[in-house]
Amino acid sequence: MNALSHTNASECASSLPLSKSALPGTDIQAFVRKAGHASRLDLSVKGAKCGGCIAKIESAVNALPGVQGARLNLSTGHMRVDWTGALTGNEIATAVSELGYGVTASGTDSEGTSYQAEERSLLIAMGVAGFAAANIMLLSVSVWGGAGEMGAATRQAFHAISGMIALPVVVFSGRHFFLSAWRALKHGHVNMDVPVSLAIWLAMGVSIWETIQGGPHAYFDACIMLIFFLLIGRFLDARLRRRASGAAHDLAALKNRSVRRQNSTGAIESVRANEIIAGDMILLSPGEQAVIDMTIAEGAGEIDEQLVSGESLPRLVNAGTVVFAGSVNLGAALIGQAISPATDSLLADIATMMEAGEQRRSTYRKIADRAVALYVPFVHTTAALSFLGWIVAGASVREAILIAVSTLIITCPCALALAAPAAQMVASGKLFRSGVFLRSGDALERLAAIDHIVFDKTGTLTLGEPVCLVTENTRKALPIAAMLARASRHPLSRALVTAAGAGPLATGIREHAGLGLEANIDGHVCRLGSAEWVGAGGEVAGEGPVLWFSRGSEPPIAFTFEEQLRDDAKAAVRALETEGYSLEILSGDRPSAVARTAGALGIGVWSARVSPQDKAARLEALRDEGKRVLMVGDGLNDAGALALAHASLTPGGAMDISQSASDAVYAGGLGSIPAILRISKSARQIMLQNFGLAAAYNLIAVPIAVTGHVTPLIAAIAMSASSLIVTLNALRIRHGKSGSS
Amino acid sequence: MSIIVYLIPVALALGGLGLAAFLWAATSGQFDDPEGAAHRILIDEDKPMGEPASADDAFRNSAE
Numbered sequence: 001m002n003a004l005s006h007t008n009a010s011e012c013a014s015s016l017p018l019s020k021s022a023l024p025g026t027d028i029q030a031f032v033r034k035a036g037h038a039s040r041l042d043l044s045v046k047g048a049k050c051g052g053c054i055a056k057i058e059s060a061v062n063a064l065p066g067v068q069g070a071r072l073n074l075s076t077g078h079m080r081v082d083w084t085g086a087l088t089g090n091e092i093a094t095a096v097s098e099l100g101y102g103v104t105a106s107g108t109d110s111e112g113t114s115y116q117a118e119e120r121s122l123l124i125a126m127g128v129a130g131f132a133a134a135n136i137m138l139l140s141v142s143v144w145g146g147a148g149e150m151g152a153a154t155r156q157a158f159h160a161i162s163g164m165i166a167l168p169v170v171v172f173s174g175r176h177f178f179l180s181a182w183r184a185l186k187h188g189h190v191n192m193d194v195p196v197s198l199a200i201w202l203a204m205g206v207s208i209w210e211t212i213q214g215g216p217h218a219y220f221d222a223c224i225m226l227i228f229f230l231l232i233g234r235f236l237d238a239r240l241r242r243r244a245s246g247a248a249h250d251l252a253a254l255k256n257r258s259v260r261r262q263n264s265t266g267a268i269e270s271v272r273a274n275e276i277i278a279g280d281m282i283l284l285s286p287g288e289q290a291v292i293d294m295t296i297a298e299g300a301g302e303i304d305e306q307l308v309s310g311e312s313l314p315r316l317v318n319a320g321t322v323v324f325a326g327s328v329n330l331g332a333a334l335i336g337q338a339i340s341p342a343t344d345s346l347l348a349d350i351a352t353m354m355e356a357g358e359q360r361r362s363t364y365r366k367i368a369d370r371a372v373a374l375y376v377p378f379v380h381t382t383a384a385l386s387f388l389g390w391i392v393a394g395a396s397v398r399e400a401i402l403i404a405v406s407t408l409i410i411t412c413p414c415a416l417a418l419a420a421p422a423a424q425m426v427a428s429g430k431l432f433r434s435g436v437f438l439r440s441g442d443a444l445e446r447l448a449a450i451d452h453i454v455f456d457k458t459g460t461l462t463l464g465e466p467v468c469l470v471t472e473n474t475r476k477a478l479p480i481a482a483m484l485a486r487a488s489r490h491p492l493s494r495a496l497v498t499a500a501g502a503g504p505l506a507t508g509i510r511e512h513a514g515l516g517l518e519a520n521i522d523g524h525v526c527r528l529g530s531a532e533w534v535g536a537g538g539e540v541a542g543e544g545p546v547l548w549f550s551r552g553s554e555p556p557i558a559f560t561f562e563e564q565l566r567d568d569a570k571a572a573v574r575a576l577e578t579e580g581y582s583l584e585i586l587s588g589d590r591p592s593a594v595a596r597t598a599g600a601l602g603i604g605v606w607s608a609r610v611s612p613q614d615k616a617a618r619l620e621a622l623r624d625e626g627k628r629v630l631m632v633g634d635g636l637n638d639a640g641a642l643a644l645a646h647a648s649l650t651p652g653g654a655m656d657i658s659q660s661a662s663d664a665v666y667a668g669g670l671g672s673i674p675a676i677l678r679i680s681k682s683a684r685q686i687m688l689q690n691f692g693l694a695a696a697y698n699l700i701a702v703p704i705a706v707t708g709h710v711t712p713l714i715a716a717i718a719m720s721a722s723s724l725i726v727t728l729n730a731l732r733i734r735h736g737k738s739g740s741s
Numbered sequence: 742m743s744i745i746v747y748l749i750p751v752a753l754a755l756g757g758l759g760l761a762a763f764l765w766a767a768t769s770g771q772f773d774d775p776e777g778a779a780h781r782i783l784i785d786e787d788k789p790m791g792e793p794a795s796a797d798d799a800f801r802n803s804a805e
Contacts, residue, residue: 051780074777116773124767131760135753161749 027258027270028089031105041089043079045072046102053101060095067092078106105258115242122235125173129228132169133221136162137716140221144713152214159211159218166204166220174200174227176234192372192413195379196230199408206405217402222409222715229414229723236421240428240441259291262335276338284334287489290327294336296320301331304491308636309588312458312466312563313545314490326636330489331511353616354661357643366442367684368420371691375416383407386706399708407705410715411698415722419690422730427683430734435652435668436676443663446647447677448684449628453576454619454641456633457587457597460651461569461670466491466545466561468499477557479503481549484517484528492547493517493528495561516548524552531556563593565600572670573601579674581630586610586618588637615641632673634658649673679733686733690726697722 033040048057054072057079061070066085073079081092089105096103139158143150150158177200181193200223207218258270262281273291276282282294290303300318305311308324317323323336387404391397424441431438438444458464470478482500485493487509506519506526516529527534527550534550550556576583584605587594591608598606610618619641622629631638631645634654642648642661650658652667659665666672701718704710766772 051783054777054780055784072777073774074780075774120767120772123772124764127760127763127767131756131763135756138752139749165753 027260028093028105030089030258030270030272032089037084039083039087039089041081041092042106043081043093043096044104044106045077045079045096046104048072048074048077048101056099057096057101060099061092064092064095115238119235119238119242122176122231122238125176126228126231126235128169129173129224129231132165132173133224133228136165136221136224140712140716144711155216156211156214159207159220162218162220163208163211166224167208170200170204170223170227173231177227177230190376192368192376192417195376195408196226196413196417198380199405200226202405203409206401210402217712219405219409219712219715222712222719225716225719226409226414229719230417233417233421236425237441240421240425240438260285278338280338282336282338284323284329284336286329286331286333288329290323290325290329290336292338293322293324294338295322296334296336299332299334301329301334302490304328304330306458306464306635312462312464312491312589312593324636330491353612353640354643354657357640357645357661360644364442364446366420367445367687367691368416371416371419371694372413375413379408379411382411382702382706389706390708403705403708403710406708406710406715407702410701410705410710410718413694414719415694415697415726416691418723418726418730419694420687422727423683423687423690423733426730426733427679427686431664431676431679434672434675435666436672437665437667439660439663439665443647444680444683445687446628446663447630447680450581450630450647450677452582452584452622452627453630453632453673454584454586454622454645455603456631456635456638457585457594458563458589459634459654460632461585461597461601462563462565465564466495467564468492468495469560469562470499471560474557474559477549477551478559480521480526480551481528481547481557481559483521484509484519484526484549487511488517492545492559492561496547496559521551526551563597565597566670568669568671569601572673573603575671575674576677577602579677581677582627586615586641588612588635612637612640616644619644630677631662649676682733686730690729693725693729694722697725 028041028043031041045057048054054074057072058070061067061079061081064083064087066087067081067083070079070081079096083092093103093105139162143155143158146155174197177193178197180191181197184191184194203219203223207220207223210216210218259273259276260268260283261271261276262268262283268283276292281297282292284290284294296317296319298319300316302314303317303323304314305324305327308326314330317334322339323334383404386407387400390400390403395403421441424444427444428438428441455461478496478500482497482503483506485496485500486503486505488494488511506521509517509519511517512529512533516527516533518525518527520526527548529548531546531548534548534556545561547559547561548556549559573583582605583603585594585598585603586607587597588610589608594606594608598604607614607618615638619629619631623644623646628646631641631648632650633642633648634651636657639657639661642650642658648662648664650662650665651669652665654665664676666676697718701710704714771778
């Protein structure tokens with residue numbers, strides 16, 4: 001059992017990093033839907049994993065005044081709360097987050113519900129087909145078992161009853177295949193559903209004809225079983241896609257953020273981010289993350305652009321500067337004017353790159369598609385040739401048609417249709433349990449083909465938070481400097497406070513944007529900030545970011561900082577290297593910072609100050625060298641590269657745009673990357689094995705069919721046996737080498 | 742063998758009953774949260790009855 005599937009409620013809550021989605025400033029109340037007195041709120045809860053979590057969360061919300069119903073769906077993490085009265089959405093969200101679970105508002109999810117409707121309709125079709133298959137099989141077994149003893153009239157009656165059950169069920173349950181085949185033919189393609197539909201209707205026609213004539217062979221059971229098995233594959237596929245879209249939706253928390261808009265009278269109101277139009281005035285409070293791109297209209301200060309550019313040090317902004325979504329305001333409140341993404345070059349470029357990536361991915365041919373392309377002409381030619389051959393050999397048209405139809409049925413792609421979805425379902429289930437959310441089924445195939453891995457640095461390999469290096473020199477000044485630093489949200493100040501621990505705050509602190517802080521402590525003027533602010537001149541105090549501190553007329557002291565690697569970065573890099581992947585770092589940060597990270601991890605190939613365009617260009621170059629590149633990154637600046645890479649991964653706390661550009665989102669830290677690649681490889685291997693098994697089955701079955709030895713009994717046994725073998729083979733992934741490392 | 746005239750419709754009707762139950766379950770959302778349903782059965786909804794005054798009381802209560 002891996003670490004994430006413990007049923008201990010207290011561990012559940014902390015097993016998912018709460019990441020950037022639990023930022024302050026989101027007004028959940030903006031997402032409450034009201035109808036008369038009744039209010040309803042859809043929330044997305046992260047970290048709930050067991051019965052204890054359900055009980056804790058639901059009873060906490062039910063205990064709030066006026067709540068009439070709260071139900072958490074553990075499979076999707078979606079919670080719906082209905083209540084009456086004055087309770088606000090924020091109080092509900094607070095009740096959940098106080099228990100230690102991540103909570104965000106979940107919009108009305110039209111994509112999710114359409115997937116759910118598709119899954120449900122496939123499930124019903126599958127149930128109906130299963131019912132018909134069982135009953136027709138009862139009748140068919142009687143016919144086969146009574147061969148020689150059963151009278152012709154009884155046999156005909158049994159065939160007739162089978163036909164009466166089969167016909168409506170074929171129309172009802174088979175419509176998924178017929179409609180899809182029709183759509184493909186209308187566009188001039190051939191997909192797997194074309195031979196399936198053809199075989200079903202030919203077999204139905206022949207069987208009805210045989211029944212009317214009182215003939216010995218009817219294939220109603222084979223038709224229904226074919227539909228039943230294929231629907232299982234289809235259902236698994238739909239379930240996988242819904243789970244993938246649900247997980248992606250769930251983690252894309254930025255979309256469901258609220259924004260404070262200043263209306264024409266100057267009053268501030270909370271609205272949903274998607275209601276903002278270009279030109280609206282938006283308030284960005286201290287510590288708040290920008291949800292929309294804006295031009296600063298009033299105020300000045302520093303913003304943290306880690307998620308946007310990968311730069312680990314803050315940037316100074318003032319009126320007229322453009323601030324991108326994902327930046328965090330570190331200084332005083334700013335007021336900005338929303339701009340539409342299309343007008344801005346960076347976002348427009350990223351959007352173009354993502355489109356190109358999407359297009360390339362849609363041209364990726366899945367292993368299953370390639371198998372179908374080989375399979376369809378093979379089956380149809382074989383059936384047509386056996387029909388012609390038997391006619392030439394002097395058989396009657398009726399006999400020849402029966403043989404051709406039995407060839408079509410027995411070669412029908414039950415095993416082929418189950419080969420990929422069964423393996424993908426089992427593999428993605430295994431990944432899901434270790435905190436990895438796949439966004440599509442074919443991602444597994446692409447992940448399995450990787451040979452080169454490109455990492456982003458800030459936020460992916462490193463924590464994105466600097467750590468203060470305390471030396472003999474700075475130890476004495478640290479407590480006093482921390483008194484100043486406690487007033488600031490600057491990442492270096494926060495790191496300094498972390499190093500100093502708990503302590504008092506200086507009084508009368510003045511902040512000077514872009515320079516630093518100043519206060520009078522014990523009669524001395526103390527300053528904390530840049531070198532010029534404390535009067536340190538051009539002194540250089542080593543590599544990396546520096547914060548200067550001066551007290552009265554004493555010589556200024558420099559605090560140096562270092563970026564900290566993620567705990568599991570070294571182990572993950574070692575594991576990937578031993579498995580034979582070549583590694584590389586592409587970062588938007590300063591060369592010195594990137595060099596240090598690369599050195600610490602032992603990664604030889606790195607580039608710094610790489611713009612989003614250069615990242616994309618580097619990936620294209622690698623692609624031209626014939627490498628299959630896996631991109632791992634979290635920032636907005638990585639989104640284009642993520643979309644263009646052969647496969648891509650994103651950590652759980654990344655920007656929503658990066659999450660939607662990547663194939664999978666991992667919540668369990670860098671250590672899950674080797675596991676993801678291992679599971680993908682074993683899934684791909686099992687899939688190929690399954691196709692091999694299906695091909696071997698056809699090699700044996702086709703000669704029997706073509707020579708006219710297939711009876712409905714043989715067809716039924718052969719079809720179910722091949723489907724069972726393929727499914728059982730897929731289940732081996734679950735018991736393969738453990739995914740957790 | 743004329744008994745099968747009755748037996749086959751009876752068998753089909755029983756199967757149909759099962760199918761109807763399945764259709765009801767599928768349309769009323771019984772399969773929407775398979776993981777949650779698996780865990781919900783373990784949730785203990787009973788509240789503790791309040792502390793017994795002494796170990797003797799607890800024993801007496803449980804013996805009754």
